Amino acid sequence: MSVDNQWPLWEVFIQSKTGLPYKHSGSVHAPDGEMALQNARDTYTRRMEGTSIWVVPTDAIVASSPDDSGSFFDPSDDKAYRHPTFYVMPEGAKHI
Amino acid sequence: MNTKKALFEYCIRIGDNSMILGHRLSELCSRGPILEEDIAITNISLDLFGQCRNILTYAGEVEGKGRNEDDLAYHRPEHEFRSVLLTEQPNGHFGTTMARQMLFSVFHYYFYKELSKSNDVHLAAFAAKSLKETMYHMRHSSEWIIRLGDGTEESHEKMQEGLNKMWSYRHELFEKDAVDEHLIELGIAVDTAKFKDAYEKQLEEIISRATLEIPEEGWRATGGRIGHHSEYMGHILAVFQSLARAYPDAKW
Amino acid sequence: MEDVERLEAFQAKIDREEKIEPKDWMPAEYRKHLIRQISQHAHSEVIGMQPEGNWITRAPSLRAKVVLLAKIQDEAGHGLYLYCAAETLGISREELLEQLHSGKAKYSSIFNYPTLNWADMGAVGWLVDGAAIVNQVSLQRTSFGPYSRGMVRICKEESFHQRQGYEIMATMAKGTPEQKRMAQEALDRIWWPALGMFGPHDKDSPNTGNAMKWKIKRETNDELRQKFIDKTVQQAEVIGLTVPDPDMKWNEDKGQYDHGEIDWEEFMNVVRGKGPCNAQRLEHHKKAHDEGRWVRDAATAYAKKQQSKKQVA
Numbered sequence: 097m098s099v100d101n102q103w104p105l106w107e108v109f110i111q112s113k114t115g116l117p118y119k120h121s122g123s124v125h126a127p128d129g130e131m132a133l134q135n136a137r138d139t140y141t142r143r144m145e146g147t148s149i150w151v152v153p154t155d156a157i158v159a160s161s162p163d164d165s166g167s168f169f170d171p172s173d174d175k176a177y178r179h180p181t182f183y184v185m186p187e188g189a190k191h192i
Numbered sequence: 193m194n195t196k197k198a199l200f201e202y203c204i205r206i207g208d209n210s211m212i213l214g215h216r217l218s219e220l221c222s223r224g225p226i227l228e229e230d231i232a233i234t235n236i237s238l239d240l241f242g243q244c245r246n247i248l249t250y251a252g253e254v255e256g257k258g259r260n261e262d263d264l265a266y267h268r269p270e271h272e273f274r275s276v277l278l279t280e281q282p283n284g285h286f287g288t289t290m291a292r293q294m295l296f297s298v299f300h301y302y303f304y305k306e307l308s309k310s311n312d313v314h315l316a317a318f319a320a321k322s323l324k325e326t327m328y329h330m331r332h333s334s335e336w337i338i339r340l341g342d343g344t345e346e347s348h349e350k351m352q353e354g355l356n357k358m359w360s361y362r363h364e365l366f367e368k369d370a371v372d373e374h375l376i377e378l379g380i381a382v383d384t385a386k387f388k389d390a391y392e393k394q395l396e397e398i399i400s401r402a403t404l405e406i407p408e409e410g411w412r413a414t415g416g417r418i419g420h421h422s423e424y425m426g427h428i429l430a431v432f433q434s435l436a437r438a439y440p441d442a443k444w
Numbered sequence: 445m446e447d448v449e450r451l452e453a454f455q456a457k458i459d460r461e462e463k464i465e466p467k468d469w470m471p472a473e474y475r476k477h478l479i480r481q482i483s484q485h486a487h488s489e490v491i492g493m494q495p496e497g498n499w500i501t502r503a504p505s506l507r508a509k510v511v512l513l514a515k516i517q518d519e520a521g522h523g524l525y526l527y528c529a530a531e532t533l534g535i536s537r538e539e540l541l542e543q544l545h546s547g548k549a550k551y552s553s554i555f556n557y558p559t560l561n562w563a564d565m566g567a568v569g570w571l572v573d574g575a576a577i578v579n580q581v582s583l584q585r586t587s588f589g590p591y592s593r594g595m596v597r598i599c600k601e602e603s604f605h606q607r608q609g610y611e612i613m614a615t616m617a618k619g620t621p622e623q624k625r626m627a628q629e630a631l632d633r634i635w636w637p638a639l640g641m642f643g644p645h646d647k648d649s650p651n652t653g654n655a656m657k658w659k660i661k662r663e664t665n666d667e668l669r670q671k672f673i674d675k676t677v678q679q680a681e682v683i684g685l686t687v688p689d690p691d692m693k694w695n696e697d698k699g700q701y702d703h704g705e706i707d708w709e710e711f712m713n714v715v716r717g718k719g720p721c722n723a724q725r726l727e728h729h730k731k732a733h734d735e736g737r738w739v740r741d742a743a744t745a746y747a748k749k750q751q752s753k754k755q756v757a
Contacts, residue, residue, distance in 0.1 A: 443619060
């Protein structure tokens with residue numbers, strides 16, 4: 097083989113504590129899932145940052161495009177009724 | 193047999209193995225086959241040096257002559273080291289490095305598992321912590337042996353060659369002498385004979401998954417226990433100890 | 445949208461201090477500049493492993509050894525983060541390494557100097573990492589999202605690097621006469637190349653204009669260099685070492701140090717490949733790369749086999 101081969105790219109998501117959501121930490125190169133897990137562990141948890149890891153092939157991720165951002169996100173701008181502060185509570189009511 | 197002396201001896205056997213293998217892996221820093229693997233190998237080296245420091249410090253305490261980890265690592269002559277010859281062998285190519293690592297890590301896994309039940313509280317706690325690290329070393333090296341064995345034609349050949357080279361060094365890990373016997377009786381040391389079969393079986397499994405052949409038995413390495421090392425050892429220590437010995441009065 | 449409009453929208457976004465993300469539209473020049481800068485940064489981290497790696501096997505205590513190993517390993521990690529950040533711009537790691545090996549891509553010239561005694565481990569951590577940190581702290585606010593996030597992580601992890609270097613220098617400076625000699629000698633050798641790490645003077649730096657406008661760079665070479673000098677000279681005094689610059693003196697009016705001129709001819713020579721270790725560093729990297737090829741190919745072949753087994757089953 098003359099072309100160099102640095103393995104495909106994977107995205108790494110780490111859960112820092114049980115119960116918390118997984119957060120994107122970065123990427124690694126790896127030939128397969130097991131190796132991607134090991135590489136992610138060695139690269140991104142050197143300082144005990146995690147309890148659990150997800151790895152996903154980068155090309156399996158579907159991302160919204162910047163041009164969509166208007167149609168995707170602006171419409172929810174005016175739906176204040178989705179937020180709890182929208183509602184008027186009677187004075188004196190507790191624990192609500 | 194003096195228990196204190198035996199325990200000291202037992203500790204430096206563990207510590208020296210970790211130190212010398214840690215050293216061999218540290219030589220590979222910036223020489224890995226890919227950046228990710230460079231990081232992985234350094235992690236294993238760091239784990240081994242961590243184990244080495246813990247157990248050499250304890251050895252010094254047991255001995256009671258005021259020697260610390262550095263006195264033991266830097267100011268002992270070659271014939272007082274107790275590492276097995278397997279740990280001293282050169283890195284060779286990546287397949288050889290992984291074969292050496294796998295033969296050692298699988299042993300270390302069973303060894304620490306047993307040692308974590310030791311009557312010696314320090315050894316038991318040390319082993320429990322080291323066991324977790326070792327499980328990862330074992331997984332890492334086995335997965336590589338499987339990939340290299342069952343990868344390309346070239347990697348298959350190289351992996352087989354690396355395994356053949358390292359294969360007969362494994363027996364030394366199971367040697368037993370009066371120090372072991374004495375401490376086994378006290379429930380302090382591990383009777384390695386108990387897991388020799390499981391060890392061999394696990395190697396066979398990995399080798400078969402890697403589509404490799406079990407190598408023929410060659411020269412059964414021995415000698416580390418009495419300070420008769422391979423020729424490589426003198427060179428390892430010449431480098432390792434050079435600076436500390438050139439300036440014995442200096443603090444670093 | 446017309447390019448002119450896009451360019452205006454792009455600049456407006458940057459002026460609002462919003463980050464540019466990989467899928468956003470960006471001028472070709474911005475992309476090119478970033479790829480060059482990030483890859484140069486990544487290569488520097490990776491090549492920078494070698495001068496320190498030169499002392500791992502000889503570290504004088506077990507503590508010093510594990511600290512050094514961990515630090516060099518961090519540098520590998522930082523190279524990795526940065527390669528990944530560059531990759532989001534549409535260039536592969538294969539191409540990036542090819543550019544390094546062909547000499548098309550550069551790395552920081554500081555790593556083309558040799559490490560000759562143990563105090564160099566101190567001087568490298570204290571001065572080289574110190575200079576890098578000044579630069580990287582500033583780059584945390586860079587306009588490209590992945591680069592900025594990489595810098596935040598790197599700065600967090602590197603906070604111990606400079607301290608470990610300074611600790612080595614301080615220990616040796618108050619150690620035996622021989623140790624003190626090594627410490628001063630390391631400072632003498634590494635001081636000027638460390639100042640060179642910030643690059644040419646602003647007036648001689650052709651890429652500064654756009655890089656500042658696009659907020660890729662947030663402070664100029666000379667500003668950053670001055671910041672570094674001002675904090676480092678005091679640190680040298682505290683441990684009783686002397687910075688090798690007879691023109692170095694405190695300027696009360698400016699509230700900063702005046703300093704002598706860097707030997708730019710030597711600097712440019714090393715950049716052009718004529719430093720003491722240029723050939724050695726590249727050869728070392730190429731050798732590991734070439735010797736690792738069969739390993740990388742084997743893992744790929746194995747993954748393919750497993751994939752086709754899965755498909756059959």
